[in-house]
Amino acid sequence: MDGGMTIFELLAWAGDALKPADAARIVKQNPRLDAQVLLSHVLGVNSAYLFTHGDEIVRTDCIEIFQRLVARRARHEPVAYLTQTKAFFGHDFFVNHHVLIPRPDTEVLVEAALRVINSQSTIIDIGTGSGAIAISLELATHQSTFAIEVSHDARTIAEHNARNLGANVTFLEGSLFEPFIKPTIHDLTPHLVVTANLPYLTPWQWNDCDPDVKNYEPKLALVGGADGLALYDELCSQIRTYLHEASRKGNRITVDLFIEIDPSQRNTAPALLTTHFPDASIETLKDMSGRERVIHATM
Numbered sequence: 690m691d692g693g694m695t696i697f698e699l700l701a702w703a704g705d706a707l708k709p710a711d712a713a714r715i716v717k718q719n720p721r722l723d724a725q726v727l728l729s730h731v732l733g734v735n736s737a738y739l740f741t742h743g744d745e746i747v748r749t750d751c752i753e754i755f756q757r758l759v760a761r762r763a764r765h766e767p768v769a770y771l772t773q774t775k776a777f778f779g780h781d782f783f784v785n786h787h788v789l790i791p792r793p794d795t796e797v798l799v800e801a802a803l804r805v806i807n808s809q810s811t812i813i814d815i816g817t818g819s820g821a822i823a824i825s826l827e828l829a830t831h832q833s834t835f836a837i838e839v840s841h842d843a844r845t846i847a848e849h850n851a852r853n854l855g856a857n858v859t860f861l862e863g864s865l866f867e868p869f870i871k872p873t874i875h876d877l878t879p880h881l882v883v884t885a886n887l888p889y890l891t892p893w894q895w896n897d898c899d900p901d902v903k904n905y906e907p908k909l910a911l912v913g914g915a916d917g918l919a920l921y922d923e924l925c926s927q928i929r930t931y932l933h934e935a936s937r938k939g940n941r942i943t944v945d946l947f948i949e950i951d952p953s954q955r956n957t958a959p960a961l962l963t964t965h966f967p968d969a970s971i972e973t974l975k976d977m978s979g980r981e982r983v984i985h986a987t988m
Contacts, residue, residue, distance in 0.1 A: 693746055693749075694746070694747055694752060695743060695744050695745060695746055695747065696728065696732075696739050696742060696743045696744070696745050696747060697743035697744065699724075699728060699747060699752065699755060700721065700724050700725060700728060700739065700743075703720075703723075703724035703727065703728070703755070703759045704720045704721040704724045705720075706720075706759055706763060707720035707723055707724060707759065707762060707763055708720050709763070710762070710763045710764070710765060713900075714765075714899045714900075714901070715897070715898075715899050716899055718901075723762055723768050724759070725739060726768050726772065727755060727758045727759060727762065727768065727771060727772070728755055730758075730771070730772040730774075731751050731754050731755045731758065732747070732751060758771050765899070765900035765901045765904060765905070766901075766905055767790055767901050767905055767906070769784050769790045770784065770785060770786060770790070770905060773785055775790050775791050775819075775821075777791040777793075777795070777796065777821045777825065778796050778799055778821070778825040778829075779825075780821075780824065780825060780828070780854055782819050782820070782821050782824075782850050782854075783819070783846060783849055783850055783853065784819050784846070785846065786905060786906070786907065787840065787842040787843050787845075787846055787907065788818045788819040788843045788846050788847075788907070788910070789818050789819070789886075789906055789907065789910040789911065790819075790906060791818075791819060791821040793977065794949075794976040794977060794978075794982050795821070795822065795886055795949060797974055797975070797976050797977070797982055797983050798822065798884060798886065798947050798949050798974075798982075798983045799822055799825050799826060799829075799884075801947055801974055801983055801985055802822075802826060802882055802884055802945070802947050803826065803829055803830065805882060805945045805987075806826070806830050806832055806882050807880065808832075809878050809879055809880045810830075810832050810833075810878060810880045810881070810882050811832065811833045811834075811835070811877045811878045811880070811881050811882070812826050812827065812830070812832055812833065812834040812835065812882045812884070813834075813835045813836075813837070813866075813869070813881060813882070813883045813884070814826070814834070814835070814836045814837065814883075814884045814885070815837050815865055815866060815883060815884065815885040815887065815924060816837065816838060816839070816865070816885060816886065816887045816888075816910075816920075817836035817837060817838045817843070817844070817847050817860070818838065818843050818846075818847065818886070818910060819843070819846055819847055819850060820836055820846070820847030820848070820850045820851055820856075820858065820860075821850075822884050822886060823835075823836035823847070823851075823856075823858050823884075824836075824847075824850055824851050824854055824856040824858060826882075826884070827856045827857060827858050828854065828855070828856050831857070833859075833878070834856075834857070834858045834859065835858070835859045835860075835861060835868075836858050836859070836860050836861070837860075837861045837862075837863050837865065837866070837867075837868055838860065838861075838862065839862070839863065839864050839865075840909075841862070843910075844860055844862060847860060848860050864923075865885075865887075865920065865923055865924045865927055866883070866924055866927035866928055866931060867927060869931055870927055870930055870931055870934075877942075879940075879941060879942055879943065880942070880943050880944075880945070881942060881943070881944045881945070882944075882945045882947070883928065883944060883945070883946045883947070884947045884948075885921070885924060885946070885947070885948045885949070886948075886949040887913060887920040887921060887924065887948070887949075888909065888910055888911050888912050888913035888917075888920055889913045889917045889918065889920075889921070889949065889950055889951050889954065890911050890912050890913060890917055890951060891912070891913075891914075891915060891916060891917045892912055892915070894917070894951065894953075895908065895911055895912050898911075916954075916957065917950075917951060917954060918954065918957060918958060918961055921948055921958065921961060922961060922965075924948075925946075925961065925962060925965035925966070926965065928944060928946065928965075929965050929966065932944065932988070943987070943988070944986075944987070944988050945985065945986075945987050946962070946984075946985070946986045946987075946988070947983055947984070947985050948983065948984050948986075949982060949983055950981065950982065950983070950984055952980040952981045952982065954981075955973060955981035958984050959971050959973065959984055962984065962986045966986060966988040968988065969986045969987060969988040970986065970987045970988075971984065971985070971986045971987075972984075972985045973985075
């Protein structure tokens with residue numbers, strides 16, 4: 690590319706350059722929107738600036754950086770990894786290849802959890818990743834919030850996001866609900882709100898994903914065993930053990946559990962929860978596309 694190009698010319702070039710990659714995707718993206726986000730990132734401006742200053746000449750060094758980002762995007766690298774930022778529930782989260790990119794559909798889980806949180810609630814986010822769920826809930830409620838993550842790299846990113854956004858979240862290392870099963874000094878309230886967006890794809894579903902997901906996002910954060918529910922099965926077993934021990938000690942605890950699922954699990958996921966908690970009240974919540982996305986169980 691030659692120097693001396695305007696903002697509008699760069700956007701037109703990038704939109705055309707990204708079209709072939711989008712044509713190969715199962716889930717279509719928006720090449721021109723990708724171009725806008727990347728150029729805004731390079732210039733340090735918002736998207737409105739691009740259209741009110743479209744005839745502005747862009748410096749050569751910025752054009753070169755933009756060109757490199759467009760080339761990476763053309764190889765299907767997610768925009769969020771290129772900008773290292775993803776908006777979720779009104780906040781900007783730092784992300785990289787160590788964590789799954791937060792999805793808009795997960796905001797349904799956050800909204801549902803907010804409806805049951807009260808002054809007696811303790812929030813526990815399982816497999817927190819970037820911390821998007823835990824941090825969003827703490828900022829909205831200021832309730833005692835824990836976030837559990839088995840990956841050191843992911844936990845480091847979540848802790849960075851909490852500091853950056855001013856969220857008071859306690860991060861724990863461990864597998865699922867395990868930190869609360871073994872002897873602990875954590876003083877929990879009688880009402881637990883447990884959120885979990887765990888890996889829930891089957892190996893076959895993962896294999897059919899677009900390159901944006903399959904080639905860049907961490908597989909361990911996506912695939913959840915043969916039926917996609919292996920980690921949820923283990924989580925429920927751990928929570929059941931915790932509740933049994935609490936009951937044995939005479940402590941009455943109510944748990945509201947929210948898990949994100951693939952729509953194909955709309956029958957198997959509730960059945961799994963019922964197996965562990967026969968008396969639980971269970972409801973299914975739909976995402977913005979009208980597909981079953983979140984299971985809420987109260988026990």
